[in-house]
Every structure is written in C-alpha cells, then in structure tokens.
Amino acid sequence: MKCIVTGGAGFIGSHLVDRLLNEGNEVIVLDNFSTGRPDNLSHYKNNPQLSLKNLDISDLEAIMPYFEDVERVFHLAALADIVPSIVKPMEYFRSNVTGTFNILEASRRSGVRRFLYAASSSCYGVPDVYPTPETAEIRPQYPYALTKYLGEQTALHWSKVYKLQVASLRLFNVYGPRSRTSGTYGAVFGVFLAQKIAGKPFTVVGDGTQTRDFTFVTDVVNAFIMAAESGVNGEAMNVGSDNTYSVNRLVELLKGDVVHIPKRPGEPDCTFADTSKIKRLLGWKPKVSFEDGVHILLDNINYWKEAPVWTPDTISKATEDWFRYLS
Numbered sequence: 001m002k003c004i005v006t007g008g009a010g011f012i013g014s015h016l017v018d019r020l021l022n023e024g025n026e027v028i029v030l031d032n033f034s035t036g037r038p039d040n041l042s043h044y045k046n047n048p049q050l051s052l053k054n055l056d057i058s059d060l061e062a063i064m065p066y067f068e069d070v071e072r073v074f075h076l077a078a079l080a081d082i083v084p085s086i087v088k089p090m091e092y093f094r095s096n097v098t099g100t101f102n103i104l105e106a107s108r109r110s111g112v113r114r115f116l117y118a119a120s121s122s123c124y125g126v127p128d129v130y131p132t133p134e135t136a137e138i139r140p141q142y143p144y145a146l147t148k149y150l151g152e153q154t155a156l157h158w159s160k161v162y163k164l165q166v167a168s169l170r171l172f173n174v175y176g177p178r179s180r181t182s183g184t185y186g187a188v189f190g191v192f193l194a195q196k197i198a199g200k201p202f203t204v205v206g207d208g209t210q211t212r213d214f215t216f217v218t219d220v221v222n223a224f225i226m227a228a229e230s231g232v233n234g235e236a237m238n239v240g241s242d243n244t245y246s247v248n249r250l251v252e253l254l255k256g257d258v259v260h261i262p263k264r265p266g267e268p269d270c271t272f273a274d275t276s277k278i279k280r281l282l283g284w285k286p287k288v289s290f291e292d293g294v295h296i297l298l299d300n301i302n303y304w305k306e307a308p309v310w311t312p313d314t315i316s317k318a319t320e321d322w323f324r325y326l327s
Contacts, residue, residue, distance in 0.1 A: 003027050004027075004029075008027070009038055025049070026049050029041065029051070057100075073115050074118075092144060108158060127139070165233045171220055190304060192254055218287075223284050240274075245290050264323070
C-alpha cells in the first residue's frame, strides 16, 4: 500500500514509518526538518520503499504531485511546544491550520482513502474530569493547543462535507526513543535525559506531584495502524496509557538530583485519558508499562547527548513569555 507520512522524520512519525515499512508498504515522507531529523530514518538510506521529500506542507502546489495513487495519509507534521506558539502564533497557524488544510485538500483531490490526524490532548486545557473523555469541554490554553484543535476540526469537517474517511487520535504525553531534542524548551523527557547525561539536576516544575498520562510511542503507532485499518470515520479518540504518573515517579526511575522551578500557569495538575472509546471502536489498548518505557529510554540515552542542557536560569529566560501572557 502507498502511504504518506507528514512529519515522518520526527519523533512519532519516524516510528510510524518503521512500522509501515516493516509491513511492506511504500512510504513517502513529507518533512521540512524544522524539528524532524534525517538521522531518524538513516537506517533506510537504500530502501526503495521509502521516499523522503524535503517539503513544507504550507505549500499546496509543491506537495500535490506526491499524493497520486496514495491510499492512506498519516498527518503528523506540526509545530509543537507552548512557548514558541505564544511568541510566534502566525507560524503555528501557518503550519498547524493552513498546513493541515493543504494536506486535506491534496488528499481529497487525489482520492485518498483514509486520513489519520495526530491531534493533541492539550485541547482539553485544564479539565474538570479525570480520566478525561472526548466529550470534555475544549479549553485550549495557548496557540499550540488551539491550532492543533482547529486542525482536527478541519479534518473532521472534510470527512462530513467531502466524505474523506477521517479518524483523529488525541495523543496524551507521548514519550520514547527519538523524542525531540530541538533547542526549544519543551517536553520533559528530552529535558531530563540531557540533564542526566550532563550530570545536572533534573529541573522539576513545582513540587513534582503533578501527573501525566505518559504513553509509549509504539502504543501510539499501533493506534494509528489500527485506526487506518478500521472503518471508523469522523471520530476523535483519546490515546493514553490507562494511568497517570507523577513527575516525581519519573525522577525516581531516572535516578538523579532535583532542583525545583516555579509552577507555570495554564498547565493542568493532571493529564489522564479516558480510553474507553478507542477500546470500544478499535479494540486498541496500551501494552508498554511506564517502568518498561523509561528503561527503554535509558538504554537509548546516547540519542540525547547533543540535546541542549537546561538549567533553572535558562528555563526562566525561555519561559518569560509563558508567564507574561498566561499568568
């Protein structure tokens, strides 16, 4: 089967490409490498089933030719992280909203059979209910969350109006090998693993009792594959680990000293997915425990040896706009 993976050189995207190629599919990756890394796919350098295109999804005419005879599109390309979305909202709308529109239009015009969208649990903001179901109120707290939700709504609207077969997966706190190492302050695993390599203390926000629904990347990939192979259409589904874990528990597993930094506005004390819908519709369930997932990361820790090492001072400077706008 011929598939497109946008953002396929990124963290989740590259794991999805692994799975698709291993199952014998032909894969076209569209990535502008703003956060994705060619090294994530270097082990397929001579694989004729993989085609890697350095393209920006904001350019519809540039991407259109690659959609011919494509059956499935996995749309993972997006700008991520909170702080830069506050500082540069126009770039986030261009990538996450206009870019999603372009991928949808290219899919519609080319007769793509299935469209899978990587949505974000950040759309729930600070929810009232845990575990949080898909019916919870949508409360985006910053432009990244808003643009990802607008992308999802656009995809579901294309399903309704143009009969494009769409499923959207709202991902909760995905972690695993190849998680992002960019210069932007963001995901906790990239921050902590670089600090561990450098022998620096872990910068724990607040008292560390806040919990996150850490979901291992191969479980997420499995959800995408099962959604693609299903007949589910026009639905948004949560993807989580069936549990929620404190940052203090993560530190305990990683083993190291800790320094505390101020709690940040707009962040929930807990993220915890209600996964009953995806279990009912797809029969999907998570398989990798948090402890096993962290051990896999530690076994691959050299991946983060060139990642930026954050300190309380550099984090304070990087998050000035976060406190300025969200307080």
